[in-house]
Amino acid sequence: MKCSEFLHELTNYLDGVIDEPTKMELENHLSWCHNCYVVCDTTKKTIEIYRDSQLYELPEDLRSRLRSAIMKKCQQHKKRPPESA
Amino acid sequence: MATIQNKLGEPVSDELALVRAAKDGDDAAFEELVRRYDRNVFRIAQHITQNREDAEDVVQEAFLKAYSNLAKFQEQSKFYTWLVRIAVNEALMKLRRKRPERTVSLDEDIKTEDDSLPREIADWSPNPEQQYTQAELREILSKTIQGLPPGFRTVFVLRDVEGLSTEETAAALELSVPAVKSRLLRARLQLRERLGRFFQRRENGDKSVSGDGTR
Numbered sequence: 001m002k003c004s005e006f007l008h009e010l011t012n013y014l015d016g017v018i019d020e021p022t023k024m025e026l027e028n029h030l031s032w033c034h035n036c037y038v039v040c041d042t043t044k045k046t047i048e049i050y051r052d053s054q055l056y057e058l059p060e061d062l063r064s065r066l067r068s069a070i071m072k073k074c075q076q077h078k079k080r081p082p083e084s085a
Numbered sequence: 086m087a088t089i090q091n092k093l094g095e096p097v098s099d100e101l102a103l104v105r106a107a108k109d110g111d112d113a114a115f116e117e118l119v120r121r122y123d124r125n126v127f128r129i130a131q132h133i134t135q136n137r138e139d140a141e142d143v144v145q146e147a148f149l150k151a152y153s154n155l156a157k158f159q160e161q162s163k164f165y166t167w168l169v170r171i172a173v174n175e176a177l178m179k180l181r182r183k184r185p186e187r188t189v190s191l192d193e194d195i196k197t198e199d200d201s202l203p204r205e206i207a208d209w210s211p212n213p214e215q216q217y218t219q220a221e222l223r224e225i226l227s228k229t230i231q232g233l234p235p236g237f238r239t240v241f242v243l244r245d246v247e248g249l250s251t252e253e254t255a256a257a258l259e260l261s262v263p264a265v266k267s268r269l270l271r272a273r274l275q276l277r278e279r280l281g282r283f284f285q286r287r288e289n290g291d292k293s294v295s296g297d298g299t300r
Contacts, residue, residue: 007203011270015251035206039277042209042284046277047245049214053226055246056131058124062141066127067119070145074112074152 001029006036014044104164108155115155119148122165125247126172132242133176135231136183143179147172162256169249169257173239180235203274205281213284229279237272244269 006029012018013026030037058066100121106114123144130143150171151158158167214222230238243254244265255265 007270007274011266011273014273017251035203038206038208039203039274042281043273043277045209045213045284046273046280049222049280050226050230050241050246050276051248053223055223055226056128056140058127063123066141066144067116067123070119070148070152071112071116073145073149074115077149077153078112 001025003029003033003036006030006033007039010040010043013040014047100164101160104155104158104160107152108158115152118151118164118168122168123148125165126168129169129172129239129242129247130176132230132246133173133235133239134179135227136179139176139179139183143172143175146175150175163253166249166253166257169243169247170259173243173257177235177239203278205278207281207285209281209284210286213280216284225280225283229276229283232279233272233275237268237275240265240268241272241276245273 006026009018009022009026013023018026030040100118103114103118103121107118126147127140127144130147131137131140134140134143147168151168154171158164210216217225230241233241239258240254240260243249243257244251249257251262251265251269254260254269255262258265260268
């Protein structure tokens with residue numbers, strides 16, 4: 001297996017959606033190719049860091065303000081006469 | 086390797102019951118759907134628009150659109166997937182209005198297969214995120230993902246941050262499964278390479294990079 005072939009399968013490998021023979025080939029490649037091992041490991045870390053980052057959490061006060069605004073707009077929409085088709 | 090966990094902490098089994106009640110005019114049921122998904126929609130919107138006020142607008146517009154089109158929701162997909170599709174479209178529209186000189190679409194900036202091949206292989210320090218304060222880390226992550234084309238960061242945020250399946254992501258973005266996989270691979274590799282500027286293992290153990298990560 002070449003490095004480019006390894007990279008091609010990297011997303012399937014990280015997502016665990018790969019058949020057993022291909023997985024074995026990939027892991028065999030990883031056992032001797034340091035570069036692919038590093039790329040694989042740091043890509044996995046990249047995903048974990050973003051997933052655990054709590055980037056762009058919605059603060060509770062803003063959250064309730066938004067929810068009130070949404071429900072108010074929904075009420076207004078309900079009161080409007082139905083649009084003709 | 087661990088599979089990616091879903092960020093929706095709550096069970097979805099009664100989602101359909103809520104949707105049907107909301108369709109019958111029960112606003113409390115719709116409000117419960119808002120409560121259930123507002124944080125997800127906000128996160129997705131801010132990832133795409135990279136602007137907090139725009140993300141707030143997108144949350145409101147997406148839920149209002151869902152409310153007013155609820156009768157058209159066919160129940161063939163999850164309500165959440167349908168809502169995400171609406172929110173992504175609203176967010177992309179915001180971007181288009183802000184950057185009228187450029188076409189913003191999910192197909193933008195799709196170059197050849199080779200453009201994401203790793204050029205920088207160096208390993209990272211162990212627990213690299215711990216070298217930074219929470220605020221510094223958020224700044225790094227935010228700036229790094231901002232550098233990706235919208236089509237890449239949208240796929241990344243739906244798959245890897247929100248935990249949608251490949252099929253759900255494809256349905257929400259109206260892309261094919263191979264297109265989602267290809268964008269996801271390139272988004273992951275590009276983010277990895279860009280984060281490496283901050284997280285690389287250094288001989289002397291310091292973290293002296295310039296503020297924007299350029300070297």
